[in-house]
Amino acid sequence: MISLLNVSKSFGDTVVLKNVTIEFEPEKTYAIIGSSGAGKSTLLRCINLMEVPTTGSVIIDSVDLVKDRKQLNRVREKIGMVFQNFNLFAHMSALNNVTFALRKVKKMNEAEAKDVAVKYLTEVGLQHRLDNYPHQLSGGEKQRVAIARALAMKPIAMLFDEPTSALDPEMTQEVLKVIKNLNHIGMTNIIVTHEIKFAQEVADYIIFMNQAEILEVTETKTFFSAPKSERAKTFLANMI
Amino acid sequence: MNINFERVIPFIPLMLSGVLMTLQLAALAALGGSILGFAFSLLGRKGSVFRPVIKAIVDFFRGTPLLIQLTFFHLGLPQITGWVPDVMVSALIVFSLNSGAYLSEVLRAGIESIDKGQIEAAHALGVENWDITWNIVVPQALRNVLPAIMNEFITLVKETSVVSVIGVTELMRRTQMTSSVTYRYFEPYLITMILYLVLNMILSFFGKKLERALSYD
Ligand SMILES: Nc1ncnc2c1ncn2[C@@H]1O[C@H](COP(=O)(O)OP(=O)(O)O)[C@@H](O)[C@H]1O
Ligand SMILES: [Mg+2]
Numbered sequence: 338m339i340s341l342l343n344v345s346k347s348f349g350d351t352v353v354l355k356n357v358t359i360e361f362e363p364e365k366t367y368a369i370i371g372s373s374g375a376g377k378s379t380l381l382r383c384i385n386l387m388e389v390p391t392t393g394s395v396i397i398d399s400v401d402l403v404k405d406r407k408q409l410n411r412v413r414e415k416i417g418m419v420f421q422n423f424n425l426f427a428h429m430s431a432l433n434n435v436t437f438a439l440r441k442v443k444k445m446n447e448a449e450a451k452d453v454a455v456k457y458l459t460e461v462g463l464q465h466r467l468d469n470y471p472h473q474l475s476g477g478e479k480q481r482v483a484i485a486r487a488l489a490m491k492p493i494a495m496l497f498d499e500p501t502s503a504l505d506p507e508m509t510q511e512v513l514k515v516i517k518n519l520n521h522i523g524m525t526n527i528i529v530t531h532e533i534k535f536a537q538e539v540a541d542y543i544i545f546m547n548q549a550e551i552l553e554v555t556e557t558k559t560f561f562s563a564p565k566s567e568r569a570k571t572f573l574a575n576m577i
Numbered sequence: 578m579n580i581n582f583e584r585v586i587p588f589i590p591l592m593l594s595g596v597l598m599t600l601q602l603a604a605l606a607a608l609g610g611s612i613l614g615f616a617f618s619l620l621g622r623k624g625s626v627f628r629p630v631i632k633a634i635v636d637f638f639r640g641t642p643l644l645i646q647l648t649f650f651h652l653g654l655p656q657i658t659g660w661v662p663d664v665m666v667s668a669l670i671v672f673s674l675n676s677g678a679y680l681s682e683v684l685r686a687g688i689e690s691i692d693k694g695q696i697e698a699a700h701a702l703g704v705e706n707w708d709i710t711w712n713i714v715v716p717q718a719l720r721n722v723l724p725a726i727m728n729e730f731i732t733l734v735k736e737t738s739v740v741s742v743i744g745v746t747e748l749m750r751r752t753q754m755t756s757s758v759t760y761r762y763f764e765p766y767l768i769t770m771i772l773y774l775v776l777n778m779i780l781s782f783f784g785k786k787l788e789r790a791l792s793y794d
Contacts, residue, residue: 414703424694438702470793
């Protein structure tokens with residue numbers, strides 16, 4: 338179980354999150370939408386403390402990460418994160434990108450780590466790309482390696498920050514398909530996305546953000562038929 | 578034309594043994610310089626408490642002539658400390674600090690060239706700082722700056738000739754000795770230049786090999 342309690346975040350004088358409280362139910366999929374600059378990425382990054390909240394608590398499996406920083410790496414291990422720009426380790430093959438944390442964090446030996454990595458790279462359709470380096474892969478392939486790298490850690494939750502924004506439409510589809518397959522298989526998925534149709538298809542709940550605040554967390558069907566906030570209505574109207 | 582290698586040939590073994598000393602000095606100074614350069618670049622990072630001290634050391638060694646550093650250390654300081662170090666010890670200390678200062682700047686640039694996203698991704702996986710530094714930052718930083726490091730080593734080999742002023746009998750010093758005995762300048766210095774050139778060509782060759790080995794293109 339992941340919850341944020343009264344989380345605020347400022348960069349200098351800029352308030353980026355204003356007193357946000359939200360609880361993520363296990364095994365549900367959440368899509369965070371809202372205009373650019375609304376604070377979506379910052380909210381996501383507060384969950385695994387890539388950004389440290391200025392005030393408030395981030396509670397994961399009963400540990401308050403803001404207070405108990407010693408647990409940070411133990412908790413991060415259980416939360417997968419996928420970035421817009423893939424952030425693959427440039428000097429490692431696809432296989433080693435996945436085995437790296439298995440060896441260093443999960444303390445697996447070379448052979449165990451390889452088995453696990455091959456399994457997950459196969460799952461994302463890259464069994465033929467094990468020995469390729471990031472610069473030899475297409476954008477879609479890179480993002481799938483990044484997803485496999487996160488999945489291999491057997492996380493309880495996956496965080497996606499605009500996973501397809503750097504991809505052309507064709508690659509976007511191949512990556513979205515992979516993400517769709519992660520739905521309801523035992524993890525909480527939290528996805529910041531501009532792909533509204535995808536959000537509608539895949540999410541159980543829509544988190545709508547505007548100007549550093551969560552305006553609503555609404556069940557997906559309801560959100561698209563009857564959003565609660567006026568701002569969401571205009572946002573959706575502009576989408577179509 | 579007044580060229581006569583015959584007078585100089587008997588001195589070639591003397592000069593060649595000077596090459597050994599030059600190599601020894603360059604290799605040890607490169608090692609010391611690498612260790613210091615690495616330490617300086619890590620300790621001198623933004624936000625480190627050691628940064629002002631490290632910056633002062635680096636600025637000093639980069640901003641003053643090596644020849645003067647060496648003379649000051651070997652001949653000047655003993656006036657105060659009373660300790661007269663062996664010429665080789667003086668040479669090694671000054672060269673290590675000097676090339677450490679240059680290398681730390683090179684390494685710092687290499688560390689700063691690493692894409693922050695990769696470091697973030699590693700943090701998000703729960704990897705410890707130590708493992709990130711050694712397995713993500715250092716290998717990529719080294720690869721990015723390897724040509725600049727090789728350049729620094731080549732400079733180092735050439736600059737070891739400066740230690741002739743405090744009397745280390747390396748290649749340059751032995752060339753001077755050869756000249757003063759034979760009264761010939763053209764031939765010994767030509768030979769010496771060729772020897773330095775060959776040393777550095779060999780060094781470049783291995784540098785290029787290492788570059789290829791580390792590359793993943
Ligand atoms: N590291 C930072 N330093 C200063 N301002 C930042 C930083 N990160 C984000 N911001 C600002 O916070 C606001 C929200 O950013 P972000 O969470 O990235 O929004 P979104 O993902 O919804 O586009 C933006 O105005 C952005 O400029
Ligand atoms: Mg964003």
